Amino acid sequence: xKRLISALPLLLAMNILQAxxxxxxxxxxxxxxxxxxxxxRGPDPHAQLSPEQHMEVAAQHMANGRLPQAMAVLTxxxxxxxxxxRLFNMRASLELQQKDIKSALADMEQAIRLAPENPLYxxxxxxxxLSFERKDEARKDLDVAIKLKPDLVPALFNRGALLANLGxxxxxxxxxxxxxxxxxxxxxPWFNRGSMHWALGDRKQARADIRRFIELSEExxxxxxxxxxxKAWDDAEAREVAQGEEKAK
Numbered sequence: 001x002k003r004l005i006s007a008l009p010l011l012l013a014m015n016i017l018q019a020x021x022x023x024x025x026x027x028x029x030x031x032x033x034x035x036x037x038x039x040x041r042g043p044d045p046h047a048q049l050s051p052e053q054h055m056e057v058a059a060q061h062m063a064n065g066r067l068p069q070a071m072a073v074l075t076x077x078x079x080x081x082x083x084x085x086r087l088f089n090m091r092a093s094l095e096l097q098q099k100d101i102k103s104a105l106a107d108m109e110q111a112i113r114l115a116p117e118n119p120l121y122x123x124x125x126x127x128x129x130l131s132f133e134r135k136d137e138a139r140k141d142l143d144v145a146i147k148l149k150p151d152l153v154p155a156l157f158n159r160g161a162l163l164a165n166l167g168x169x170x171x172x173x174x175x176x177x178x179x180x181x182x183x184x185x186x187x188x189p190w191f192n193r194g195s196m197h198w199a200l201g202d203r204k205q206a207r208a209d210i211r212r213f214i215e216l217s218e219e220x221x222x223x224x225x226x227x228x229x230x231k232a233w234d235d236a237e238a239r240e241v242a243q244g245e246e247k248a249k
Contacts (some may be wrong), residue, residue: 071094088114104128123155142155157189157192173197210229
């Protein structure tokens with residue numbers, strides 16, 4: 001009985017700039033066609049923004065649920081800065097929020113073309129490849145990401161999850177071991193490592209890992225998932241005992 005958490009919550013890496021203590025950028029709605037009601041008069045002030053400022057404006061729109069406006073800002077930015085991989089990456093994040101997986105993958109292809117040495121971009125593209133069952137390509141991206149940054153937990157975790165789903169539990173276990181070595185208080189790798197131990201027959205260690213997962217988890221739904229898995233294992237063992245007793249009669 002193998003259950004997995006398939007992707008770390010910290011992905012997708014969006015590269016949104018954090019606002020500093022200064023006042024946020026004042027900007028118009030890029031979709032506002034009625035300039036008489038716009039905050040600015042005259043030419044579109046977005047034309048003067050740097051890539052970073054465009055990203056900050058887009059982030060403000062996203063934070064307030066104005067996804068079409070955020071998309072318009074990023075599209076404007078890419079028209080001016082078509083060689084900036086951060087803009088493609090951020091637009092892919094937005095497209096993913098809107099469940100436009102195909103467009104998100106196309107943008108991540110561009111981001112990696114421009115920045116092939118960025119390991120987080122590789123992890124993101126791998127997750128998108130998996131949406132289309134392109135497992136070999138996903139594995140290659142995760143391998144490259146780990147080669148570029150051996151201690152990158154998102155890459156190790158997602159490769160472990162992929163290997164587990166391919167039935168390669170021992171290799172997956174090694175990746176989850178490494179995740180826990182690097183980030184011992186991150187709960188998700190404990191859940192998946194417990195599942196690998198169970199699949200490989202080490203039931204004592206499997207239960208210990210799931211109990212640690214429950215201790216570390218802050219989300220009630222995650223804690224319940226751990227308790228449910230322990231119960232499922234207990235029930236499975238009880239059935240095994242009952243079947244063994246039945247055969248012995």
